[in-house]
Every structure is written in structure tokens, then in C-alpha cells.
Amino acid sequence: MRAAEIIRAKRDGRALSEPELQAFVRGLVDGSWSEGQAAALAMAIVWRGMTRAECVQFTRAMTLSGQVLDWRDAQLPGPVLDKHSTGGVGDKVSLPLAAIVAACGGVVPMISGRGLGHTGGTLDKLEALPGYRVNPPRSQLLATLHAAGCAIVGAGADLAPADRRLYAIRDVTATVESVPLITASILSKKLAAGLQGLVLDVKLGNGAFLAGLDEAQALARSLVAVACGAGLPTLALITDMNQPLGRTAGNALEVAESLALLTGRDAEPRLRTLTLALAAQLLQLGGLAASLAEAQARAEQALASGAAAERFARMVAALGGPADVLADACLPAAPVVQAVPAARAGVISHIDTRALGLAVVALGGGRNRPGDAVDPRVGFSALQPLGTALASGEPLLMVHAASAADAEAAAQAVRAAITLADAAAPAGPVVVERVADAAA
Numbered sequence: 001m002r003a004a005e006i007i008r009a010k011r012d013g014r015a016l017s018e019p020e021l022q023a024f025v026r027g028l029v030d031g032s033w034s035e036g037q038a039a040a041l042a043m044a045i046v047w048r049g050m051t052r053a054e055c056v057q058f059t060r061a062m063t064l065s066g067q068v069l070d071w072r073d074a075q076l077p078g079p080v081l082d083k084h085s086t087g088g089v090g091d092k093v094s095l096p097l098a099a100i101v102a103a104c105g106g107v108v109p110m111i112s113g114r115g116l117g118h119t120g121g122t123l124d125k126l127e128a129l130p131g132y133r134v135n136p137p138r139s140q141l142l143a144t145l146h147a148a149g150c151a152i153v154g155a156g157a158d159l160a161p162a163d164r165r166l167y168a169i170r171d172v173t174a175t176v177e178s179v180p181l182i183t184a185s186i187l188s189k190k191l192a193a194g195l196q197g198l199v200l201d202v203k204l205g206n207g208a209f210l211a212g213l214d215e216a217q218a219l220a221r222s223l224v225a226v227a228c229g230a231g232l233p234t235l236a237l238i239t240d241m242n243q244p245l246g247r248t249a250g251n252a253l254e255v256a257e258s259l260a261l262l263t264g265r266d267a268e269p270r271l272r273t274l275t276l277a278l279a280a281q282l283l284q285l286g287g288l289a290a291s292l293a294e295a296q297a298r299a300e301q302a303l304a305s306g307a308a309a310e311r312f313a314r315m316v317a318a319l320g321g322p323a324d325v326l327a328d329a330c331l332p333a334a335p336v337v338q339a340v341p342a343a344r345a346g347v348i349s350h351i352d353t354r355a356l357g358l359a360v361v362a363l364g365g366g367r368n369r370p371g372d373a374v375d376p377r378v379g380f381s382a383l384q385p386l387g388t389a390l391a392s393g394e395p396l397l398m399v400h401a402a403s404a405a406d407a408e409a410a411a412q413a414v415r416a417a418i419t420l421a422d423a424a425a426p427a428g429p430v431v432v433e434r435v436a437d438a439a440a
């Protein structure tokens with residue numbers, strides 16, 4: 001089956017057959033499809049879409065492109081649960097959430113990804129911790145799950161290898177924004193991870209891949225239907241990404257903010273609310289709480305008591321990171337830290353979240369080409385939420401940069417991305433909608 005014929009068929013709007021989709025996935029794994037051919041088909045899918053049946057078949061082929069994990073022999077102490085986000089700016093929920101769910105009796109082998117486009121990646125964040133091993137051997141992964149109840153790691157060479165190659169290509173060819181591509185990408189890793197429950201955070205707004213409510217709903221429904229159809233109990237929350245989540249964006253800075261949330265030193269309200277909401281959904285889905293109210297109370301208690309922080313510390317130590325991670329002294333710091341002053345007095349009425357994400361990438365916190373190294377030190381802190389009133393000259397945020405020139409370029413991007421006005425409409429809630437399986 002010639003790659004060019006498959007690309008041509010999708011370019012012209014035809015639904016691909018299962019053998020054609022399997023040929024694409026095989027070509028991704030064995031290298032017989034070039035990067036250009038994979039990018040061309042990805043772009044054709046962005047434009048032409050896929051039928052639900054195609055998306056199911058594509059997801060299955062991607063899942064079966066590598067090993068499918070099976071935890072039955074591992075004697076894990078609870079249901080195997082996970083959460084995944086479609087990607088945002090400042091979205092560090094995975095770090096505290098994994099630890100909260102573990103503290104409440106779940107087992108969370110969280111298979112995470114790297115930054116994609118303007119969005120940050122959980123693995124890039126955790127690699128800011130010196131020594132943290134994102135690709136441990138299975139024995140270390142199991143030991144971590146037994147010790148901590150959670151292990152946030154990469155997909156490993158054997159897990160959905162087709163997605164690893166396609167993800168890196170999509171990241172740099174403007175082919176992320178597609179319901180079937182995102183569905184197959186996320187679910188191939190999750191279905192291969194042997195889970196018993198999955199909660200998805202589908203982002204909505206100008207920092208999401210799919211900005212509009214209709215698109216976010218379509219993505220949430222696609223993800224939930226394909227996952228549930230494959231036998232994985234799944235639900236989704238559609239959540240707001242019209243502003244960065246929390247006070248930081250950038251790898252080490254986001255780890256520091258996660259530690260502050262876990263230890264009670266600081267809790268930005270939207271970040272805390274969303275973390276607890278997703279954790280509660282997952283606890284209920286996994287049968288660890290009889291009602292959502294009970295699940296919410298358990299999650300809050302895990303955070304307030306320090307039990308979640310302790311789980312996180314155990315996870316980091318078991319995966320080779322600092323033994324004293326909660327002390328927060330182990331994270332690398334940028335040499336240049338400077339405020340971006342507001343050019344006028346006013347209320348923050350609009351934030352171009354994607355532009356802020358791209359500014360983090362430009363600072364070196366993300367990639368322009370597959371395989372680029374990221375600088376863990378750079379990014380933004382002291383981000384102010386929509387509706388914040390600022391006096392002229394007060395900081396819009398703090399830039400953390402590798403050089404003064406980088407900081408100045410980022411400051412310009414920030415000034416263009418954050419709008420100050422005389423008044424602002426109140427920001428909407430962080431959790432917008434819950435999407436469960438229509439067939440259930």
C-alpha cells in the first residue's frame with residue numbers, strides 16, 4: 001500500500017479503511033513513512049477529519065503499535081486510574097492530582113507527554129527535578145507504584161510508539177488541532193496503559209488547541225465515546241483555558257507551584273478547584289467514593305493533611321529525584337528575573353493565553369523542532385488572573401529568562417498578550433461542563 005495513495009485518498013476527503021490506517025501506523029513505527037509523508041497525512045486529517053468508525057480503528061491501530069500493559073500480576077493496592085489533559089498553558093494539575101488520588105487509595109501510573117505546540121508537557125516539568133527518571137525500567141515503575149501509589153512517567157519505548165513519532169511531527173507542523181488526531185493520540189497511550197478508569201480534562205478557550213465550545217464538546221464526546229467503547233470507563237470535564245492555570249507557566253516554576261499547592265504554602269484558587277474537581281471525579285469513577293461529595297471531601301482531606309504531599313515526595317524519591325523535594329530548594333533558577341510593568345492602570349480584561357504559551361516556548365521552555373532541549377528555568381511567575389486591577393507600573397507578571405535579550409523579547413510578547421481596560425466582565429468558572437458516555 002503506497003503512502004502517497006493513502007495521503008491522496010484522505011486529501012480528497014475519503015474515509016480510510018482499517019488496512020490503510022494500519023499501514024500508516026506501521027509506517028510510523030518502522031520508519032517506512034517519512035516525516036514529510038506523516039505530516040502530509042496529518043494535515044489532510046486536520047482538514048478532512050475522520051468518521052467515528054475511522055477514529056476508533058485508528059485509535060486501535062495506534063494502541064496496538066506497541067505493548068499493552070497488564071497490571072494483573074503486579075498486586076497493586078487499588079484501582080488503576082489516570083487523568084489526562086488535552087493541553088494548556090500553566091496546567092500543572094497532573095502533579096498534585098496523581099498524589100491526591102494515590103493518597104485516597106488509587107494507583108496512578110500516569111503516562112504523560114512532553115510539550116506540544118504552545119502547551120507545556122508534564123514530563124518536561126518533572127525533568128526540572130534533578131535526577132527524576134521519566135523512563136524508568138518496569139521494576140522501578142512497579143516499586144514506585146507500591147511505595148507511592150503514583151508514578152508520573154513517559155510512555156516508554158514500547159508503549160504506543162506510533163504516537164511518539166506522530167506527536168513529535170505534529171508538534172512542529174501545525175497539525176495538532178484535530179479531534180480524531182487528538183483522540184487517537186491521547187487514547188492510544190491510555191488504552192495501552194491497562195487502566196480501570198480515566199478522567200479527561202478537555203480545555204476550552206484561547207489557550208486550548210480547540211478554542212470553541214462546540215469543538216471542545218466534540219472532542220470530549222469523541223474521547224469519551226472511543227474510550228468507553230474500548231472498555232475503559234471514562235468521563236471528561238470541559239474546563240476553561242482563557243487564561244493560564246495558576247500563577248506560573250514554565251517547567252521548574254510549575255513544579256514549584258505544584259509543591260506549594262501540595263504543602264499548603266500557596267493555592268491559586270482556580271488551580272486548586274480544578275485539581276480537586278478532577279481528582280473527585282476520578283475517585284468516584286474508580287469506586288473509591290460512593291458519591292461525588294464524598295470524593296471531593298476525601299480529595300480535600302488528602303491535600304489538607306499533607307498525605308498527598310508525602311505521596312508526591314515518595315514518588316520523586318523513588319524515581320531518582322531529590323529526597324527532599326518538598327523543601328523546594330532543588331529546582332533550577334533562571335539568571336534573569338524581571339517584572340513586566342503594566343503600561344497603564346486598569347483591569348486585566350483579556351489574556352491571549354496561546355501567545356503567552358508561545359512566549360514560554362520562545363524563552364526556551366518548549367521546542368521548535370523534535371528533540372530540541374528545553375530550558376527548565378524559564379517562564380513566567382506571578383501571573384495575575386483575569387479581572388485583576390493593576391496600578392500603572394505594577395507587574396503584569398515576572399519573566400524568568402536565560403538572558404536579558406530573551407527577557408526583553410518575552411516582555412514585549414507579554415505586553416501584547418495581556419489587555420488592560422477600564423472594566424472587565426467577570427471570568428467564567430474553571431469547570432464548564434461534565435461529559436459522560438452517551439451510551440451508558
Ligand code: URA
Binds near residue numbers: 085
Ligand atoms: N495530548 C496528547 O497526548 N496528544 C494530543 O494530540 C494532544 C494532547
